Amino acid sequence: MSDTVKAIGAAMAGLAQAATAAPASLVVQVDRFRLVRENTLTALGEVSAAQAAWSPRQDVWSIVQIADHLLRTEEMYRDQFRQIIDVARQGGSTIRVSLRDVDSSFAGIPRPVMQLFEFPARMMSQFMPQAVREAVIRYPIVSAVNPTASTPRPGLELGAVRTALAGSLAETEKLLLGSLPPNVETPVIDHPIMGRTNIRELFRVVIVHEERHQGQIAGLRARADFPRR
Numbered sequence: 001m002s003d004t005v006k007a008i009g010a011a012m013a014g015l016a017q018a019a020t021a022a023p024a025s026l027v028v029q030v031d032r033f034r035l036v037r038e039n040t041l042t043a044l045g046e047v048s049a050a051q052a053a054w055s056p057r058q059d060v061w062s063i064v065q066i067a068d069h070l071l072r073t074e075e076m077y078r079d080q081f082r083q084i085i086d087v088a089r090q091g092g093s094t095i096r097v098s099l100r101d102v103d104s105s106f107a108g109i110p111r112p113v114m115q116l117f118e119f120p121a122r123m124m125s126q127f128m129p130q131a132v133r134e135a136v137i138r139y140p141i142v143s144a145v146n147p148t149a150s151t152p153r154p155g156l157e158l159g160a161v162r163t164a165l166a167g168s169l170a171e172t173e174k175l176l177l178g179s180l181p182p183n184v185e186t187p188v189i190d191h192p193i194m195g196r197t198n199i200r201e202l203f204r205v206v207i208v209h210e211e212r213h214q215g216q217i218a219g220l221r222a223r224a225d226f227p228r229r
Contacts, residue, residue, distance in 0.1 A: 023180070027177065030177055033206070037169045041166060044067055044162045048158075049158045051063065052067075061152060066213050067156075067158075067165060068161050069213065070210055072152070073146075074206060077205075081172075081202070092187055097191045111145065125192060127195075130204070134208045140212075184199055185200055
């Protein structure tokens with residue numbers, strides 16, 4: 001094979017790789033998420049198993065429960081990322097998610113009751129700006145009820161959850177930095193409460209959500225009654 005043919009082949013391969021590379025906006029968000037997750041892992045490494053399992057009262061999550069909630073939340077949204085990628089490859093535009101699929105609610109409103117108001121909730125959330133969406137997650141003026149899929153599990157062990165969080169980060173990085181369709185930011189997830197979000201906006205929600213719970217972990221550790229080892 002001549003050098004010219006090799007050069008043309010290399011150039012074509014480069015173009016193909018560039019066409020399926022992660023968009024720069026997603027790369028930036030992956031870098032940000034990596035730093036956020038590293039902060040979470042550091043915080044978990046600074047507490048003992050007893051401290052991580054402590055809670056001031058029954059209705060407040062412990063540190064290890066918060067960590068498992070973050071893990072399950074990332075798993076839930078990573079599944080949505082996969083759906084978006086698949087729909088983008090098929091040339092689709094919208095993935096409609098119901099309150100039965102991701103059953104978020106608000107404090108004082110049982111999930112089954114919230115599902116009865118799905119249509120008006122969907123209409124109200126259609127035009128929610130991303131900045132407002134992130135602010136509501138970071139500063140929950142109205143107390144929200146997490147989806148069932150992200151509820152912490154019983155019998156948690158700190159070391160296992162911490163290891164799982166590190167592995168989950170690697171899995172998310174592999175997915176979002178892998179071979180993606182060029183239109184990956186076109187399809188949207190349409191959820192009655194979260195509104196319409198593309199993969200980049202949805203990923204930002206995951207990041208802001210984890211930053212918020214880092215503050216919750218710090219708050220537990222700062223309490224006067226927090227166990228000293």
